[in-house]
Amino acid sequence: xxxxxxxxxxxxxxxxxxxxxxxxxxxxxxxxxxxxxxxxxxxxxxxxxxxxxxxxxxxxxxxxxxxxxxxxxxxxxxxxxxxxxxxxxxxxxxxxxxxxxxxxxxxxxxxxxxxxxxxx
Numbered sequence: 001x002x003x004x005x006x007x008x009x010x011x012x013x014x015x016x017x018x019x020x021x022x023x024x025x026x027x028x029x030x031x032x033x034x035x036x037x038x039x040x041x042x043x044x045x046x047x048x049x050x051x052x053x054x055x056x057x058x059x060x061x062x063x064x065x066x067x068x069x070x071x072x073x074x075x076x077x078x079x080x081x082x083x084x085x086x087x088x089x090x091x092x093x094x095x096x097x098x099x100x101x102x103x104x105x106x107x108x109x110x111x112x113x114x115x116x117x118x119x120x
Contacts, residue, residue: 002031003120004032004033004059005030005032005059006054006057006060006061007021007035007061008035008061008062008064008076009062009063009064009068009090010036010047011038012036012038012040012047016063017112021087021112022034022045023043024111025115026044028115032045033057035051036048037049051072057080057081057082058081059082059083060079060081062086064090065089066091069090069095077104081104082104082105083106083107084099084104085111086106086108086109087109087110091108
């Protein structure tokens with residue numbers, strides 16, 4: 001099963017980790033969606049700026065610092081993903097508790113490392 005993934009905090013800048021993650025997810029055959037501050041494209045993935053109600057998400061991978069995550073708490077919970085990955089620098093005890101209380105798995109890890117080690 002391919003793990004449909006939303007990259008939250010997606011950047012159009014090719015040097016940013018979120019941008020690299022989108023490209024690696026695609027090259028790994030994972031259906032990838034993206035939500036960021038600026039509209040555009042990363043490869044064939046459209047970076048959305050509106051909080052759309054994506055369905056059938058396996059994973060939300062975060063590239064937002066804890067302060068910026070606050071406006072997305074309810075949104076992410078409403079998407080009901082199987083898991084949320086907190087990439088380095090995004091760890092957030094408050095949000096982790098909210099997710100766990102909502103029955104959503106939490107993983108503190110690096111998406112790029114998970115992909116490169118085939119643990120994604």
